[in-house]
Amino acid sequence: MGELYVDQTRCQGHARCYMLAPETFEIDEEEGYARVVEGREQSYTEEKVRKAIRNCPERAIKVRGADGKDEDIS
Numbered sequence: 001m002g003e004l005y006v007d008q009t010r011c012q013g014h015a016r017c018y019m020l021a022p023e024t025f026e027i028d029e030e031e032g033y034a035r036v037v038e039g040r041e042q043s044y045t046e047e048k049v050r051k052a053i054r055n056c057p058e059r060a061i062k063v064r065g066a067d068g069k070d071e072d073i074s
C-alpha cells in the first residue's frame, strides 16, 4: 500500500490541498508549505483527497509505493 506525501521540492504553498481536504493536509506556518497530517497517509483513496491531488498546480502531491517509487494514482 502506498503512502501519500507532499514533495517539498515542488510545493509552492498554493494551499488548494488544504482548502479541499483539511483533514489530510496542513500548512506549515513558518515555511508556508503543505504536508500530510500524521495518520492520514492512506487517505488518497478518498474522493476529496484525489480532488486535492488533481488540483495542485505544482503536481506536488504524490503517493510513494512500497518500492520507494511514486505510484500513478491519476
Ligand code: F3S
Binding pocket: 006, 010, 011, 012, 013, 014, 015, 016, 017, 018, 033, 034, 055, 056, 057, 058, 059, 060, 061
Ligand atoms: Fe503545495 Fe500544491 Fe498544496 S503547491 S500547498 S501541495 S496545493
